[in-house]
Amino acid sequence: MVDQRFSYLTCSNSTPQIPSHFPDAAGKPPPPPMEFSGGGGGSSGGDDHDHPDSHRGKKRYHRHTAHQIQRLESMFKECPHPDEKTRNQLSRELNLHPRQIKFWFQNRRTQMKAQHERADNSALRAENDKIRCENIAIREALKNVICPSCGSSPASEDPYFDEQKLRIENAHLKEELDRVSSVAAKYIGRPISQLPPVQPIHISSLDLSMASFGGHGNIAGPSLDLDLDLLRGSSSSLPFPQLTISDMDKSLMADIAANAMDELIRLLQSNEPLWIKGGDGRETLNLESYEKVFQSPYSHMKNPNIRIEASRDSGVVIMNSLALVDMFMDAKKWVELFPTIVSRAKTIEVISSGMLGSQSGTLQLMYEEVQVLSALVPTRQLYLLRFCQQIEQGSWAVVDVSYDVPHQDGQFSSPCKAQRLPSGCLIQEMPNGYSEVTWVEHWEVEEKAPIHRLYRDLIHSGLAFGAERWLSTLQRACERFACLMVSGNSARDLGGVIPSPEGKRSMMKLAQRMVNNFCASINPANGQQWTTLSGLNEFEVRATLHKSSDPGQPSGVVLSAAATIWLPLPPTSVFNFFRDERTRPQWDVLSNQNPVQEVAHIVNGSHPGNCISVLRAFNTSQNNMLILQESCVDSSGSLVVYCPVDLPAINMAMSGEDPSYFPLLPSGFTISPDGRAQDGGGGASTSIGGSSGSLITVVFQILVSNLPSARLSPESVTTVNNLIGNTIHQIKAALNCSTTC
Secondary structure (H helix, E strand, O other): OOOHHHHHHOOOOOOOOOOOOOOOOOOOOOOOOOOEOOOOOOOOOOOHHHOOOOOOOOOOEOOOOHHHHHHHHHHHHHOOOOOHHHHHHHHHHHOOOHHHHHHHHHHHHHHHHHHHHHHHHHHHHHHHHHHHHHHHHHHHHHHOOOOOOOOOOOOOOOHHHOHHHHHHHHHHHHHHHHHHHHHHHHHHOOOHHHOOOOOOOOOOOOEOOOOOHHHOOOOOOOOOOOOOOEEOOOOOOOOOOOOOOOHHHHHHHHHHHHHHHHHHHHHHHOOOOOEEEOOOOOEEEOHHHHHHHHOOOOHHHOOOOEEEEEEEEEEEEOOOHHHHHHHHOOHHHHHHHOOOOEEEEEEEEEEEEOOOOOOOOEEEEEEEEEOOOOOOOOOEEEEEEEEEEEEEOOEEEEEEEEOOOOOOHHHOOOOEEEEEOOEEEEEEEOOOOOEEEEEEEEEEEEEOOOOOOOOHHHHHOOOOOOHHHHHHHHHHHHHHHHHHHOOOOOOEOEOOEOOOHHHHHHHHHHHHHHHHHHHHHHOOHHHOOOEEEEEOOOOEEEEEEEEEOOOOOOOEEEEEEEEEEEEOOOHHHHHHHHHOOOOHHHOOOOOOOOOEEEEEEEEOOOOOOOEEEEEEEOOOOOOOEEEEEEEEEEOOEEEEEEEEEEHHHHHHHHOOOOOOOOOOOOEEEEEEEOOOOOOOOOOOOOOOOOOOOEEEEEEEEEEEEOOOOOOOOHHHHHHHHHHHHHHHHHHHHHHOOOOOO
């Protein structure tokens, strides 16, 4: 039975072949298949009708000339699956019938597959013989085992399961336990068995990132605990079971990746009617044309709960193609490039390392979690195959396709089941060191729970996980990286000291780590859901606890709290409001609503909103504390992330010291279009400059305790609710927005 899950990977110009490469009963492989001219040969050396008696009941075999074979072999190396146009061209060039060209390529592919399988069978046979010999040797050695303690032979063939040995070992362990218990009892005054169970220490104080700006720290509370799960490990930990991938699995993965690459290239190079350009300039996939071209019906034909998202976009990126490919094939750098989209990624296993000194041919099995920066939208969790191939000189393609890992479906806790159909990008080198990138995103999504009403339009429009968001995020990240490489000074200095180029890079790395930490905190690890602390009429406050142990983060238990609201303002206006230091006292609790002054400014992009700032608040008791802030914006959304930092830490970063160990616990805002069409407009413009409204997510990270275990008291919950609620009400009052969604 054919597995329908991979039916979409079948290339449409491939003709089904009858397996002709199986060995006969004696184990001898058959000779290579030969092509015969079934009455349609172009240069067959004679006509069958001229000699009906001599050829009656026989099929004439045609042997191609050396020139024809050489030309066909060279074309086979370039394209094993030629289309009809290429076959007709070869037919005219070699004076052969198009059917002969088609049959020759079919037979050649069958022959290559048979050769590969014979080679694999030989290698497996040799490996099997080797293992059999080792097994026999081990069995013989076990018969002559001598115990080093008593000098006698073992009582049974397998000493590890000898019952008598296990009893003796158990007795030794019991004696050791009694000895340790008696020693411990001397120090505590009574046996360990009489001690009460250890209770967690309840600490309800909320410390806003160790700074306590404006007197918001040290909140005492009762010892009653709230039932809020504590996630074990650090926020970025990814526990994965050990997977055993056989050679057969690797062969299947290689076939799936190759077919996915073929489909992606066709999607990248095709235009209408496969792609439809809307009034807003966005390119979306024509589902009917896709089913006809690839002969692969979607699953939504059978399940009405499945939704298709498919889009394409292209643009210029400030980075050369080789650097982009290297970053795409590195899971850690992949997350650093797309922190607002990819919350977590990990390479499970490298199936093929590709060519020597090049990423071409590299195939990896990866795990990935894709997110929208809000606690209201669950992450999309999936295993995928990532395959990289060099198409031609200066041109690369990277394809992603979902892969079902056996027995791993149960670890996904997200209410959204997403399959990534062949997606990826084509990277073409430009003469000036830039690259032209064409991106395709193709998803098959089954929502097991209703989408939150605030994000329904944004997700259904395809903008939330579409190609436009990936490409605009990549362009902004590459701009930032280019600014990091350029030597230059800040527009404003700190304390009269102009930072050196090393100091500028150190500050940019510190701010980048702050933004990455902020984005990773919005969605808990492995799809862990948020807990609703309060469900008010206007917004919900959701929270989660996690134990932080990553370098550069305060050690202890951290509370992440978030709420999302809708404002009837374009995202550009909201973004400018948050990043302007003159309007900051209207909403910032860290400055205790006191005026702030920007004392350092670093540009990290072409847009004036892409910058890093160091702010100082006036009239506070914390004169030794500054606020590090980064704001960034692109066509898909914007961020304003900030964190209090000690003055000595800023001075050290300005001098060029490594900032990786400075503790950061950032808070901030995410701003995105609401996905709704503009009223009275001709098209559904939903970009950041043309949306009818904005979705703003307010996020606070709070250090609950420096101890490894802690619980959240009701009074602390009230404090968190008041903190977010007051911030939202101040924002609405400052922007004159009383309208709710």
